[in-house]
Amino acid sequence: xxxxxxxxxxxxxxxxxxxxxxxxxxxxxxxxxxxxxxxxxxxxxxxxxxxxxxxxxxxxxxxxxxxxxxxxxxxxxxxxxxxxxxxxxxxxxxxxxxxxxxxxxxxxxxxxxxxxxxxxxxxxxxxxxxxxxxxxxxxxxxxxxxxxxxxxxxxxxxxxxxxxxxxxxxxxxxxxxxxxxxxxxxxxxxxxxxxxxxxxxxxxxxxxxxxxxxxxxxxxxxxxxxxxxxxxxxxxxxxxxxxxxxxxxxxxxxxxxxxxxxxxxxxxxxxxxxxxxxxxxxxxxxxxxxxxxxxxxxxxxxxxxxxxxxxxxxxxxxxxxxxxxxxxxxxxxxxxxxxxxxxxxxxxxxxxxxxxxxxxxxxxxxxxxxxxxxxxxxxxxxxxxxxxxxxxxxxxxxxxxxxxxxxxxxxxxxxxxxxxxxxxxxxxxxxxxxxxxxxxxxxxxxxxxxxxxxxxxxxxxxxxxxxxxxxxxxxxxxxxxxxxxxxxxxxxxxx
Numbered sequence: 001x002x003x004x005x006x007x008x009x010x011x012x013x014x015x016x017x018x019x020x021x022x023x024x025x026x027x028x029x030x031x032x033x034x035x036x037x038x039x040x041x042x043x044x045x046x047x048x049x050x051x052x053x054x055x056x057x058x059x060x061x062x063x064x065x066x067x068x069x070x071x072x073x074x075x076x077x078x079x080x081x082x083x084x085x086x087x088x089x090x091x092x093x094x095x096x097x098x099x100x101x102x103x104x105x106x107x108x109x110x111x112x113x114x115x116x117x118x119x120x121x122x123x124x125x126x127x128x129x130x131x132x133x134x135x136x137x138x139x140x141x142x143x144x145x146x147x148x149x150x151x152x153x154x155x156x157x158x159x160x161x162x163x164x165x166x167x168x169x170x171x172x173x174x175x176x177x178x179x180x181x182x183x184x185x186x187x188x189x190x191x192x193x194x195x196x197x198x199x200x201x202x203x204x205x206x207x208x209x210x211x212x213x214x215x216x217x218x219x220x221x222x223x224x225x226x227x228x229x230x231x232x233x234x235x236x237x238x239x240x241x242x243x244x245x246x247x248x249x250x251x252x253x254x255x256x257x258x259x260x261x262x263x264x265x266x267x268x269x270x271x272x273x274x275x276x277x278x279x280x281x282x283x284x285x286x287x288x289x290x291x292x293x294x295x296x297x298x299x300x301x302x303x304x305x306x307x308x309x310x311x312x313x314x315x316x317x318x319x320x321x322x323x324x325x326x327x328x329x330x331x332x333x334x335x336x337x338x339x340x341x342x343x344x345x346x347x348x349x350x351x352x353x354x355x356x357x358x359x360x361x362x363x364x365x366x367x368x369x370x371x372x373x374x375x376x377x378x379x380x381x382x383x384x385x386x387x388x389x390x391x392x393x394x395x396x397x398x399x400x401x402x403x404x405x406x407x408x409x410x411x412x413x414x415x416x417x418x419x420x421x422x423x424x425x426x427x428x429x430x431x432x433x434x435x436x437x438x439x440x441x442x443x444x445x446x447x448x449x450x451x452x453x454x455x456x457x458x459x460x461x462x463x464x465x466x467x468x469x470x471x472x473x474x475x476x477x478x479x480x481x482x483x484x485x486x487x488x489x490x491x492x493x494x495x
Contacts, residue, residue, distance in 0.1 A: 001364075001366060001367065001368045002049060002366040002457040002458070003049060003292065003295040003298070004049045004050040004292070004295060005048070005049050005050060005290060005291060005292030005293065005294070005295030005296040005299070006048040006049060006050030006051045006286075006289055006290055006291070006292075006296065007050060007289045007290075007291055008050055008051055008052050008055055008289070010288070010289045011051070011055065011285060011286060011288075011289035012055060012058055012059050012062070014285035014288055014289065015059050015206075015283065015284075015285045015286075016059050016062050016063060018283050018285055019032065019059075019063065019171070019204075019206075019283055020063070022202070022204050022283060023066070023170050023171055025202065025274070026200060026201060026202030026274075027200035027201075027202075028170050028200065029167075029170050029172070029194070029199065029200060029201035029202070030170065030171055030172070030201065030202050030203070030204060031172045031174060031186075031187035031190055031191060031201060031202070031203050031204075032171060032172065032173050032174065032187075032203075032204050032205070032206050032283070033174050033183045033184055033187050033203070033204070033205045033206065034056070034173055034174065034175040034183070034206045035183075035205060035206060035207040035208070036056075036207070036208050036209070037056075038056050038057060038060075038098075038175050039053075039054065039056075039057060039098070039101055040053050040054070041053050041054075041055065041056060041208070042475075043209075043223075043227055043303070044208050044209075044286075046299060046302070046303050046306075046480060047219075047220050047223045047224075047296070047299050047300040047303045048220065048286065048289075048290070048296060048299070049295055049296065049299045049457070051286075056206070057105055057107075060105075060107060060173065061105055061106065061107070063171055064105075064106055064107050064108070066169055066170050066171045067107065067108070067169055067170075067171040067172075067173055068107075068108045068109070068110040068167055068168065068169040068171070068172055068173070069102055069107060069108065069109045069110060069172075069173045069174075069175065070109075070110055070111055070112070070113055070165055070167070070172060070173070070174045070175075070186065071095055071098055071099065071109065071111075071112045071113070071174075071175055071176060071177075072112075072113045072115050072140075072174055072175070072176045072181045072182050072183050072186045073091055073092065073095055073112065073113075073114060073115065073176060073177060073181055074091075074115050074116055074180055074181045074182055075114050075115065075116050075117045075118055075120075075123045076116060076118075077091045077092075077177070077178075077180070077181070078090075078091065078092045078114075078122055078123050078126050079120055079122045079123060082178070084177060084178060088468070091177040091178060091181075092126050094177040094178075095112060095130075095177060096133075098175070098177065099112075099135065108169070109135070110136065110165065110166070110167055110168070110169075110172070111135065111136035111137065111138055111165045111166075112130055112135055112136070112137050112138070113137075113138045113139075113140055113165055113182075113186050114126075114127060114137060114138070114139055114140065115140045115181060115182030115185060115186060116140070116141070116142040116182060117139040117140060117141050117142075118142070136165070136166070138162070138163040138164070138165045139162070139163050140162040140163070140182065140185065140186060140189055141161050141162060143158050143159075146185070147185075147258060147261045147262075147265070148261060150261070150264050150265060150268060153265065154192065154265065154268045154269070159188065159189040159192040159193070160192070162189045162193070164190070164193040165186075165190060167190070172190070173206075174186050174187050179231065184203075184205075184258075184262075187203045188203065188262075188265055188266075188269070191203055191266075191269050191270070192269050195269050195270065202270070202274065203266070203281075204281060204282070204283050205255075205281055205282045205283065206282075206283050206284070207282045207283075207284050208284060208286050209221070209224035209227075209286075210224050210235045210250045210251065210252055211250065211284065211286050211287040212238070212249040212250050212251060212279050212282065212284055212287065213249065213250075213287040213288070214250065214287050214290075215250070216235055216236070216237060216250050217334065218297070218300075219296075219297045219300035219301050219304070219335060220296055220297070220300045221235050221250055222235075222300070222304060222331050222334065222335065223300040223301075223303040223304050223307070224252075225327070225331060226303065226304045226307040226308070226327075226328045226331050227303070227307060228252075229307070229311065229323075229324040229327045229328055230311075230320070230321070230324050232323075233252050233253060233254065234252065234253045235250055235251070235252050235253075236250070236251065236252065236253055236256055237249070237250065237251075238250065238251040238256060238277050238278055238279045239256065240256070240259055240276060240277035240278060240279075241276070241277035241278070241279040241280070244276035244277055245276070245277075249277075249279040251277075251278045251279055251282075255278040255281070255282075256278055259277070259278045259281075262281075263275070301335060301337055301342060302342070302343065302459065302480070304328065304331055304332060304335070304337060305332070305337060305339050305342060305343045305482065306343075306480060306481070306482045307328055308325070308328045308329065308332060308339060309339070309461075309482035309483060309484070309485070310482070311324045311325045311328055312325060312484075312485035313465055313483050313484075313485045315485065316465065316485040316486065316487075317465070343459065343461065343482065344364050344370060344459075345362040345363060345364040345370065345459050345460060345461040345482075346362075346461045346482070348362035348364075348370045348372055348461075349361055349362035349372065349461045349462060349463050349484075350463060350484075352372040352373075352374060352463075353463040356374045356375065358374060358375040358381070359375050359380075359381045359462065359463050359464040359488050360372060360373065360374050360375070360381050360385075360462075360463050361373045361381040361382050361384070361385035361460060361461065361462045361463070362385065362460070362461050363385050363386075363388075363389045363455075363458050363459070363460045363479070364458060364459040364460075365389060365392060365393065365454075365455075365458050366454070366457055366458055369392060371385060371388040371389045371392050371398075372385060372388065373385025373386065373387070373388055375425070376425070377424070377425070378405070378408055378412070378424075378425065378426065379408075379425055379426055379431065380423075380425040380426065380427060380428075380470070381462065381463075381464075382427070382428050382462065382466060382470040382473075382474070383425070383426050383427060383428050383430075383431040383470075385460070386428050386431060386432075386455075386473075387402065387403070387431060387435070387448070389455060389458070390402075390435075390448040390449075390451050390452065390455070391448060393448075393451035393454040393455070394444070394447040394448045394450070394451040395447075396444050396447060396448060400444065402435065402438065402442070402444045402445045402448050403431070403434050403435055403438050403445065404438060404442075407434050407437060407438060408426065408434060411426060411430060411434060412424045412425075412426070415430075427467065427469045427470055427473070428469065428470045428473040428474070429469055429472075429473050432473070435448060435449060436449060452477065455477050455478065455479055456477065456478030456479070457478060457479075457480070458478075458479050458480070459479070459480050459482075460474055460479045460480065460481050460482070461481075461482050461483070461484075462481070462482075462483045462484065463483075463484045463486075464483065464484060464486055464487060464488040465483050465484070465485065465486065465487050465488075466481070466483055471483075
């Protein structure tokens with residue numbers, strides 16, 4: 001059952017105040033590396049119920065008169081067409097999407113930095129495309145033995161070779177399509193050039209996870225480990241913070257490992273390092289906005305189970321690893337989580353599939369009720385479960401048809417006879433359109449449509465890997481999806 005436990009307004013207020021303090025601390029200019037996703041941070045909203053997926057953008061909007069944005073992209077990711085798994089688009093296209101999205105919120109995008117730049121036709125074509133669109137582009141180059149060869153990095157053959165991105169505002173937010181894009185190096189390169197120009201500037205990180213003032217084994221922090229299992233990230237006690245202040249805080253391995261190097265870089269550039277630990281370096285007030293720890297823990301445990309099923313499905317699809325599965329299994333054992341017991345929609349979906357000998361889907365509504373959907377000649381299991389959930393929310397008898405077969409049949413005919421689709425069953429998006437049409441003349445259909453918002457935060461499980469269409473529809477509606485690691489058919493190609 002869904003229960004809120006996070007005060008989003010308090011978080012925005014505290015986070016904004018801390019960033020303003022950090023800008024003033026550095027004399028008026030701050031390069032802020034944004035970790036995680038600026039848009040649609042659904043991981044945070046799932047493990048911190050009450051956290052709005054667009055919280056970071058709302059916070060930036062409060063600072064928009066003082067902020068500009070640099071987007072960093074690794075040139076190698078452009079060349080190999082690296083894809084964002086959550087959106088299914090390449091990193092270079094995501095740069096364009098991010099620019100549009102930032103501008104849509106009234107935020108100023110100053111430039112794009114192409115990191116680890118190497119001359120190649122694909123990178124040059126992307127650079128030319130951006131410049132034709134009126135976007136400033138700067139080249140930052142790879143440095144041998146980065147980040148450990150400090151003398152080389154802090155020389156004209158290191159950061160000195162990089163093109164300096166001109167900025168005009170006190171807060172420079174550095175973000176990227178994904179990890180490994182060179183955000184930190186971009187920030188440090190800019191500070192290096194600022195120091196040469198006599199400009200005072202500093203560096204900080206905006207991170208949400210791990211939450212430094214929660215225990216190391218807190219489910220929210222373990223859910224972050226599950227989310228980054230493919231990157232081999234682990235949470236750990238920050239030894240530098242413990243030594244400096246005698247206070248136990250949580251950070252993650254990459255920041256702890258690189259901190260001595262970062263400290264040396266900042267000392268070389270600024271003459272001193274303003275931070276005594278990786279925890280000092282971050283700006284993260286999320287832990288202070290949790291008001292119901294029990295609700296947050298329950299949500300985080302659900303996320304770990306979903307990540308487990310996702311890892312199983314990735315291996316089945318051929319783009320995951322057993323190591324990732326084993327790591328999440330260890331996290332589940334650490335918290336004594338049994339997937340079938342803790343995630344009620346799993347056992348309900350499996351039972352329905354065994355009963356009908358066909359794929360099935362179960363949805364646990366926010367009030368704890370479980371509804372299921374079976375595969376039929378008209379509807380896929382996802383579509384059936386979706387309609388049954390809407391009927392339950394709207395108080396409509398479960399056996400009543402809220403979409404006339406007179407509407408469904410022509411859609412099937414269009415799919416199979418005109419569009420060449422071999423599967424006549426309606427997907428979730430098609431069912432919702434049919435429901436919207438029915439709502440014009442049918443009162444029950446109208447009530448079902450009005451109940452759609454009640455699906456947000458519900459838990460859903462499928463006994464087969466869903467199509468991109470169905471999984472995308474569930475995501476857009478705000479449902480949290482997991483799937484068994486098997487396909488409905490034995491075909492070699494699955495779309």
